[in-house]
Amino acid sequence: MAKAAHKIAFVGVGWTKATRQPVMSEVGYVLDACRRAADDAGIDTADLDGVNIQPHHGNWDTGPIIKGLGMKEVRYDVTGGSGPAAASRAAEALDRGVCNAVVVCKVMNTHSFITPPHEHGKAWNQFELPYGIYTARHWVGLMARRYMQGHGVTPEQIGSIVSVQREHALLHPYAYWKTPLTLEDYLDSRMINDPVRLLDCDIPVNGAWAYVLTRDDLASGLRHRPIYLAAWAGRPADEEQTWDHMIIEPTEGPYHHGQVLWKDTGLAPQDIDVSFVYDGFSYFVPMWMENLGLVGRGEAGDFVEGGHRIRLGGQLPTNTHGGNLSGGRSHGTGHLLEAVHQLRWEAGDRQVVGAQHAVVTMSLPYFGSACVLSRG
C-alpha cells in the first residue's frame, strides 16, 4: 500500500443514546450525533466540508444533513461503508486535499434490515432458501459450529465474551443494555438455531455515531489531542463473498488484515492495548482475534476462557463500550468512537491505563475492514 502523505486524525466524536424505540427521525439522530462530534472537536458545523452518512445498508440522502449542519462548502459527499472502511475512504480524500474536515456518521434503526424470505429468489440464495435458511443468524450458525468444533471452542468460552462485554456496557453512558448478564444467564438463554443463542446476536438499536476527521496540519489547537488513523486494511479481493463459503484455513499467523496492519504500522500485535474487534455475533470476537494475530491460531478459546483477559484490567480489554452485543448494533462505528476515548485517556472508569494503540475491525473476519488507531 502506498504511504499517505499526511496523518489523518480523529478530532471529535459524538454518540446518541441507543434505544429500542426511536425517539426521533433518522435525520434527527444524524444531526444530533454530527453536532456532538463537531462540538467535541471545537469546530463549527458550518466549517465541515465533507460528509459520509451510512445507513444500515445502501445509500442515503445527505441533503438534509448538509442543510441541517449549515455546511458552507461541500467538497466530499458520499454514503456507504462502515467502520474502518468509511474512515479510510474519508482519510484518502483528506490526504489528497479534496477536503479539510469530514464528518462521518453511521445511523441505525430497528426496522430496516429484516429482509423477508420471499425477496431472496435471486442468485446464490436460491441454493439455500429452499432448505430453510435465509438470514445472518443461520449463516453464522453454520460458521460457528465449524469454527468451534475445529478449534475446540466451548459455549462457556463464547459466553464469557458476552458477559464481559455486558459488564462494560453497564459502565458506558450511551450503551443499550443496562442489566447484568452472567455466564449462566447466557447458557440459559434461548437457543434460536443450535448452536446460536439469542445472546450470541447483537442488539439492534436506534442511534447514530459520528466522528470528525481532519489532516494532521489542521488537527492541532482543537478541543482534544488528535488520535491518528495509523493504518487500515480492507477486504482481500480473491475470496468468495458469502458467509458460509469462507474457507477457514488453518494458516499460521495473521490473515490478510493482520498482515497489512502490522506491516504498515511497524507494530506487533502485543502493542495493541485495547481491542475493538467486530462483534455482530459473539463468535466473530475470537475469530478476529486469531485472524489479526492478537492471539495464536486456535488459541482464542483459551484466551477468552473465564473472561478475565478481555475484561477491563485484563491483558487485552475488548469492546469497552459493550460492543454491538451489549452497546447496540453500530456496525463498528461505536467501536471507533470508544477507541478514541480510550486513546485520549478520557474513558473514566472504563479507562485502559496508558493506552497507546487500539485495533478496530468491522464485519466478517475474512472480508471485513480493520484499522489501527494510535495516540501518536
Next chain:
Amino acid sequence: MTTVSKERGVPRPELNELYRPYWEYARQSEWRLQRCGSCGYYIHFPKASCPRCSATNLGWARMSGRGIVGSFIIVRYFDAPGFDRPYIVAQVSPEEQDTVRVVCNILECGLEDVYVGMPVQVTFETIRDGWVLPQFRPA
C-alpha cells in the same frame, strides 16, 4: 428416489444459464456440480469462471453422491415459511472435494443423530411444481 414434502413458501429460483443445469440435473435425480475443464476444480455455487484458475471452460460433473456433514444448525425459532421446526440445515462437502459446501437438509435423521463428520448420501426431494432439491440422508 424422491420424497414429496410439504409446500414451502419460497420463491422459484432465478434460472439462468449458470444455475439452470444444477436444477435440471436434479429433476433427473442426478447430483452434478460445475467442474473446471482446465484444472478440475469442483465449483459451487455455479460461477462464470473458475475461482481457482480463472478458466471459463466449465462443465458439469456427475458426483458420487457421497459426502460428509461439515456443519449444521438446528433451527428452533423463527423458522422459514413452510417449515416445521425444529429442523436441520447442514453443509455437506462431497467426497471429491472438501472445499465445496452444499446447503441441504438431512432427511431420515433424528435431530440428535446428526454430527459433524457424519457420512451422507445424496437423495432428491420434490417440493412443488416439479422443483426437485438435492438433499442428503445418513449413508
